[in-house]
Amino acid sequence: GESVGLHLPTLSVQEGDNSIINCAYSNSASDYFIWYKQESGKGPQFIIDIRSNMDKRQGQRVTVLLNKTVKHLSLQIAATQPGDSAVYFCAEIGVDSSYKLIFGSGTRLLVRP
């Protein structure tokens, strides 16, 4: 069945370093992907999205890369800051246009001062 998963459950980085959070998805026909950040006690916050006709998209300090060949998605955060500490989820929109987000299990990013 459809699934979206993450390779690393916890990532610890030094403040100022770049972070890379990875995600694997199983449905090759999915055409829209979103990264969310969730801080403790809050709902998921939209970070960046990408459609399947692109392989890279940049935002402010964040970049999402999509490799459809290996069904892999990554989120790169430049110059990681303490405020980036959170759980990050990738999500996939169902290919039947059901607008049902399928979420991965999440990666916890810890930023060391």
Add this chain to the structure above:
Amino acid sequence: KAGVTQTPRYLIKTRGQQVTLSCSPISGHRSVSWYQQTPGQGLQFLFEYFSETQRNKGNFPGRFSGRQFSNSRSEMNVSTLELGDSALYLCASSLSGDTQYFGPGTRLTVL
């Protein structure tokens, strides 16, 4: 523009009771989706409403239901509560259904 709001933020109920949660989407958004978040199952889709019609439904029992009003506000109801229904219930709004913005959630505890 105000974000998605959910009420109440916290709720404690006992087994067998029923509960109604409310969600107000971002102004102009017509799609409202509901998700359940638990440590064990992660984020799971419940259902999605668009223009007062349920457009999609996840794999939850019939005890979970919802509706959407003409102003796009949405409610979800859970009847005959079970201990396993304890979770964070998240509402997300969208213009058309794809890019979804989440509210802070309602933390439901079933005793």
